[in-house]
Amino acid sequence: MSLIVVENLVKTFKVAQRQPGLWGAVRGLIHRQHRTVHALDGISFAIEPGELVGYIGPNGAGKSTTVKILSGILVPNSGVCTVNGRVPWKHRIAHVQRLGVVFGQRTQLWWDLPVIESFDLLAAIYRVPPADYRRNRAEMVDLLDLAPLLDTPVRQLSLGQRMRCDLAAALLHRPDVLFLDEPTIGLDAVSKLAVRRFIKELNRRQGVTVILTTHDMDDIEALCSRVMVIGQGKILSDGSLEALRRSVTSERWLIVDLANDGDGVSDPDALVIEHTGRRVELSFDPQHISPAELIARVTAKHAIRDLFVQNPPIEKIIARLYGRLESSNQS
Amino acid sequence: MTAYGAILGARIRMLLQYRAAALAGMATQVFWGIIRVMVFTAFYASLRPGVEAPMTLRQTVTYIWLGQALLGLLPMRIDGEGAGMIRSGTVAYELTRPWDVYWAWCMRAASLRIAPTMLRCLPIVVFAVALLPASMRLGPPASPAAAGLFALSVLLAVALTSVITALLTITMLWTISGEGLMLLLSGLAWVLSGIVIPLPLLPDAARHVIEWLPFAGTLDLPFRIYIGQVGPGEAAGVLLRQVGWTLALVMLGRWMLASGLRRLVVQGG
Numbered sequence: 001m002s003l004i005v006v007e008n009l010v011k012t013f014k015v016a017q018r019q020p021g022l023w024g025a026v027r028g029l030i031h032r033q034h035r036t037v038h039a040l041d042g043i044s045f046a047i048e049p050g051e052l053v054g055y056i057g058p059n060g061a062g063k064s065t066t067v068k069i070l071s072g073i074l075v076p077n078s079g080v081c082t083v084n085g086r087v088p089w090k091h092r093i094a095h096v097q098r099l100g101v102v103f104g105q106r107t108q109l110w111w112d113l114p115v116i117e118s119f120d121l122l123a124a125i126y127r128v129p130p131a132d133y134r135r136n137r138a139e140m141v142d143l144l145d146l147a148p149l150l151d152t153p154v155r156q157l158s159l160g161q162r163m164r165c166d167l168a169a170a171l172l173h174r175p176d177v178l179f180l181d182e183p184t185i186g187l188d189a190v191s192k193l194a195v196r197r198f199i200k201e202l203n204r205r206q207g208v209t210v211i212l213t214t215h216d217m218d219d220i221e222a223l224c225s226r227v228m229v230i231g232q233g234k235i236l237s238d239g240s241l242e243a244l245r246r247s248v249t250s251e252r253w254l255i256v257d258l259a260n261d262g263d264g265v266s267d268p269d270a271l272v273i274e275h276t277g278r279r280v281e282l283s284f285d286p287q288h289i290s291p292a293e294l295i296a297r298v299t300a301k302h303a304i305r306d307l308f309v310q311n312p313p314i315e316k317i318i319a320r321l322y323g324r325l326e327s328s329n330q331s
Numbered sequence: 332m333t334a335y336g337a338i339l340g341a342r343i344r345m346l347l348q349y350r351a352a353a354l355a356g357m358a359t360q361v362f363w364g365i366i367r368v369m370v371f372t373a374f375y376a377s378l379r380p381g382v383e384a385p386m387t388l389r390q391t392v393t394y395i396w397l398g399q400a401l402l403g404l405l406p407m408r409i410d411g412e413g414a415g416m417i418r419s420g421t422v423a424y425e426l427t428r429p430w431d432v433y434w435a436w437c438m439r440a441a442s443l444r445i446a447p448t449m450l451r452c453l454p455i456v457v458f459a460v461a462l463l464p465a466s467m468r469l470g471p472p473a474s475p476a477a478a479g480l481f482a483l484s485v486l487l488a489v490a491l492t493s494v495i496t497a498l499l500t501i502t503m504l505w506t507i508s509g510e511g512l513m514l515l516l517s518g519l520a521w522v523l524s525g526i527v528i529p530l531p532l533l534p535d536a537a538r539h540v541i542e543w544l545p546f547a548g549t550l551d552l553p554f555r556i557y558i559g560q561v562g563p564g565e566a567a568g569v570l571l572r573q574v575g576w577t578l579a580l581v582m583l584g585r586w587m588l589a590s591g592l593r594r595l596v597v598q599g600g
Contacts, residue, residue, distance in 0.1 A: 125337065
């Protein structure tokens with residue numbers, strides 16, 4: 001049996017609509033018009049213990065609605081949802097006892113308390129036995145390098161320091177499942193790497209099942225063996241990053257650094273997507289023309305300093321996927 | 332239970348950091364205490380001969396100082412942490428913790444009442460006992476029994492004022508901004524708990540109603556036990572009244588919180 005089972009989950013919101021202007025405001029007092037928004041339109045997936053799943057989608061796609069239902073904050077209209085055999089909103093306390101959540105946009109720590117006191121308090125709230133607490137805390141302090149921060153009040157921490165402390169705080173009770181909602185948002189490069197390294201290590205060492213929502217595709221590439229894409233309340237794609245890439249496009253890119261200024265590259269079977277200074281980026285379809293042939297043609301015609309072939313960046317792929325979603329919606 | 336104790340302890344330690352606010356509050360409370368003692372002394376001096384006041388001047392002065400020392404127990408402000416969460420919509424995240432949200436909020440409310448009272452109470456008492464002329468001093472309790480019952484009654488007052496504060500916070504789930512209600516209620520609380528005029532000195536018609544409201548249980552009733560206006564024999568009834576209100580408001584608060592949160596989980600933040 002899977003650890004997390006979601007079947008046909010539907011969640012709609014009623015949004016009060018107001019006509020513009022003063023007349024609209026007055027009318028709204030007497031008669032409100034409601035619009036129904038389908039935040040989740042029958043989504044299904046299953047997650048096995050120990051998986052590290054990326055959950056991505058454009059803003060407003062239903063990501064956080066899903067995470068909120070899974071954390072017991074929201075009740076869906078219909079559908080099945082169990083975590084560890086428990087229904088989050090029905091067995092809330094038993095469920096959250098085994099759950100860790102980190103919301104990048106807000107801290108769970110007590111603003112005015114030193115970090116260590118927030119930890120103590122969380123241990124008491126989650127009823128972690130003292131010996132376990134001391135061991136878990138020591139491990140987190142070690143993994144996240146928190147020792148110098150423990151006596152600092154949370155409000156004095158930098159964002160990166162705070163996120164490290166928040167991660168530790170969510171894990172003191174050794175949850176089976178961890179929800180990370182944009183854990184790297186606003187972090188500098190060093191902190192991002194530290195957070196990623198930690199998540200990976202945690203997943204490997206403790207077998208914690210992680211669901212990660214993010215807009216940072218580097219997070220996904222660095223961490224997730226599996227990516228679910230949600231758009232307009234539906235799961236659009238679910239599988240490895242490679243499979244996602246292949247499903248969207250087979251194109252590859254050839255990056256050429258020319259030896260001379262003022263030179264340009266053109267080829268009937270490739271498309272110039274960018275030309276800045278001496279660097280030209282071409283996209284081509286490997287089923288149409290093999291990379292070797294294209295390279296041979298280009299090197300025959302131009303003086304080349306360097307060249308390499310790569311996949312289009314994942315951002316471009318995701319943007320294309322979201323773009324398709326928009327246009328299919330309009331048609 | 333230890334979890335709720337830990338919340339209470341941590342919040343009290345946090346609030347105890349605000350020393351400047353405590354000093355300023357203490358100075359104001361001492362100043363107002365002196366003024367009010369002088370006002371009531373003047374009132375008593377102008378009583379027509381033969382008119383019997385319901386409390387002696389000594390009792391009134393003691394009542395006033397108790398009010399100044401324990402003013403922090405008055406349910407007049409709600410806790411900013413809860414209010415902020417409701418305003419920003421993050422209140423739903425309270426549900427991601429393995430606790431009973433109502434008791435967690437009650438502990439937050441209790442810390443808000445207890446911490447400032449702990450800070451200010453003792454210095455004000457010391458001042459009012461030792462540094463004032465005899466006629467203006469805080470007097471001793473009416474009897475050892477009165478002292479014991481007073482201590483018990485203050486504990487119940489802490490519970491009562493905490494559940495009132497929690498209830499006020501919960502109403503914000505509907506009103507979002509608590510300012511209006513807060514303004515109205517804090518004005519009322521001052522009058523109804525006996526801080527402006529000791530309740531025994533009110534006209535009978537008003538007194539009979541106000542005595543039975545929950546606010547009387549936060550300050551007035553314990554003070555009356557202390558000064559002996561309510562004797563040890565009648566004290567049981569007073570304590571029961573405090574317990575009764577606390578239980579009733581706990582039930583009301585739990586019910587309101589449950590329906591407020593239900594709206595939230597059905598409709599989103």
